[in-house]
Amino acid sequence: MVDLTVVILTKNEEKNLRKCIESFRGIVKRFVIVDSYSTDGTEALCHDLDAELRKIGSQLNFYQNTWISYADQLNWGLQNTNITTEWSMRFDSDEELMEDLAAEIEEKLPTIKEPVNGIILRRRVYFMGRWIKHGGRYPELLLRIFRTGKASCEQKLMDEHMILSEGTTVTFQHDLIDNNQKDLEWWTAKHN
Numbered sequence: 129m130v131d132l133t134v135v136i137l138t139k140n141e142e143k144n145l146r147k148c149i150e151s152f153r154g155i156v157k158r159f160v161i162v163d164s165y166s167t168d169g170t171e172a173l174c175h176d177l178d179a180e181l182r183k184i185g186s187q188l189n190f191y192q193n194t195w196i197s198y199a200d201q202l203n204w205g206l207q208n209t210n211i212t213t214e215w216s217m218r219f220d221s222d223e224e225l226m227e228d229l230a231a232e233i234e235e236k237l238p239t240i241k242e243p244v245n246g247i248i249l250r251r252r253v254y255f256m257g258r259w260i261k262h263g264g265r266y267p268e269l270l271l272r273i274f275r276t277g278k279a280s281c282e283q284k285l286m287d288e289h290m291i292l293s294e295g296t297t298v299t300f301q302h303d304l305i306d307n308n309q310k311d312l313e314w315w316t317a318k319h320n
Contacts, residue, residue: 129186130156130215130233130234131157131215131237131238132157132158133157133211133215134156134158135162135206135209135218136220137198137202137221138161139164139170140170141168142170144222145173145174146173148222148223151225151226151230152225153227153230154184158186158188158213159187159188160188160191160205160209161188162192163190163193164194164201174188175190191209197285199283202288206281215275215276217272218281219304222306223304223305223306224307225304226302229300229303233300237273240298244297245274246271246278246292247271247272247298247300248272248299249270249303250267251267251269251270252268253266253268254307270290271289271291274290278294278295279293280293
């Protein structure tokens with residue numbers, strides 16, 4: 129199991145969260161969910177997932193915090209949830225690791241030495257079930273894994289990125305996918 133904590137922000141993510149967590153295939157020590165007071169079954173699902181993960185030596189901890197912005201919520205999660213693993217990861221509930229990326233993280237992450245403090249991952253975006261391969265959308269390179277305490281989320285209104293405080297990065301070869309299961313009405317409202 130990789131010495132890694134995955135921080136995931138939620139608000140009514142019952143439709144996405146299980147596939148997100150299961151995509152890690154049991155390689156992660158801990159998941160931290162920072163929820164913005166969901167009104168669907170997100171909290172109950174988190175308790176079920178925690179019970180399942182504990183059987184394989186992992187865990188999922190559920191926290192709630194009032195939403196201000198994505199960056200504020202993520203930075204709150206990184207600073208206030210007692211992360212003690214060597215590595216931390218930012219992940220969204222509508223994202224999934226592809227099987228080859230899960231294997232790459234499990235194999236390579238424990239071998240990475242300083243001054244490398246960040247791992248850049250390749251993201252595929254799916255919209256309405258179709259992979260957006262063109263128009264500059266693939267591959268989208270994003271800093272997602274970092275040594276605990278060595279990165280924070282930049283304060284922007286949209287498309288926030290992780291910023292390393294020190295050190296260098298390497299890029300992993302395989303992809304994660306962004307594949308939101310919510311409907312077109314939700315997507316339109318979000319972008320409006």
